[in-house]
Amino acid sequence: MLSVTGLDAWYGSAHILQDVSLEVKRGEIVCLIGRNGAGKTTTLKSVMGLLPRVRGSVHFDGQELLGLPAHARYGRGLAYVPEERRIVPGLTVRENIRLGLVSSPIRSREGQVIERIAETFPRLRERLDQQATTMSGGEQQMLAIARATASDPAMVLLDEPSEGIMPVLVDEMFELFARMRDGGTTLLLVEQNVELALAIADRAYVMDQGRIVHADTARNLLADPRIREEYCAV
């Protein structure tokens, strides 16, 4: 589904990503772990087309994405939930969801989409006409996921979805990711909450200083305390 090969990326003159290669197969949850500043967020941004200077190859669904603007990548079925959630102030919950549909061919079925989202995210149902930024952090995170998935993308990039969220909601969210995968959506997940993430992921890559330093199945990594201590201790 997604195949990143030899990816280099720069912020200004800082060479952030160096020769990053990773692969996500259709229907997988793949997790990217590593310390703060290891390059996880930059990897997601590069895949989504948000960095000005990137070299290498990003193949998605049989097509090269490099060179395409971010909006065109969304059109190919690649969605992105940024770390800061970026719920738009001044808009209601429903309007934020509609924003995920404005460019989509299924926008004429808005009613159905909102009904599907209300079923998947019961917390959003009674808040549809509320100002979105009045909701709690966890609810806003749910909304960010609902918005990114409104157009039914083939793959979703998620950056630190559990950050700053009540534990009870975190569990709910990871269950949701597993359900999304079972529903056929492919996920690439950046997470600090390594234990929970590996519990639902199929495979994981470990990043350090802008490089992939380790790759294995989630099960093997979970069983390897050395990896956890070395890369995930906060």
Add this chain to the structure above:
Amino acid sequence: MTILGFPPDLLVLQAFTGLALGAVYVLLAVGLSLIFGMLTVVNFAHGAFFMLGAYAGVFLLAAGGNFWVCLVGVPLLVGAVGLFVERFLVRRLYGRHIDDPLLLTFGLTYVFVELVRIGWGKQALPFDAPEILQGTVDIGIGYFPLYRLFVIGVTAAVLLGLWLFIERTRYGLIIRAGARDPTIVRVLGVDVGRVWLLVFGLGTGLAGLAGVLAAPLQGVSPEMGTTVLAEAFVVTVVGGMGSLVGGIVAGLLVGVTVAMSALLLPEMSKVAMFLLMAVVLLLRPQGLFGRAGLMS
């Protein structure tokens, strides 16, 4: 009975005159605000687009059109010039310091004014309202020029349409969201560059409409955009940058202030609106409606 030495119905009529003047300011300020809110471009050429609107009207009339053709054709023509300016000039300056597009549009003003002088001469030209809109109408307290009433009506209709567009359509949703966070709009599949292009065209088209509406009130001259630009900026600042409601309230307020001061304190009339702005800025630095959402 008199108030400050004037009969009350004269004061009310003068206030109405201010509303018509204010309506023109509102159309200008709304466009300025839209362009600033979305593109962070302070469009110093807005007055020039206003002037182009009046001359586009002159051009269409000479080409055999009538006033009604102008009302539709002028915003389209001027908006098209705006599209061209964004696509080939302003666009190159995105991501740079805010002064860069400001200087560019400032310079464009001179280019437009000179081009118009070459095309139509330096003299001011008359511009007649259509016969059906000439004369006065009894509004209960006295006779009021029908054309001014018409300007207020057209502005109200355009604003209603604009409000429906921004609040009820998906393009409006993109504009409201894009003004706050262009990045999220991009990653949700919207070509933000195209939205900016259209917003610039829309804003300049509104300036053109304001120009052709103002032409019968003040005549047409190459410099007509210069003074009105200052007024439009005052309105935008008083109302709050990026606020549609603020633009409407402040536009009418500034219009009435200008008209009333011209009657009551003629020697103060040039300064009155700046005094108003100073007072508002002291009490609410963000403008009357500056805290409300962009274009909401």
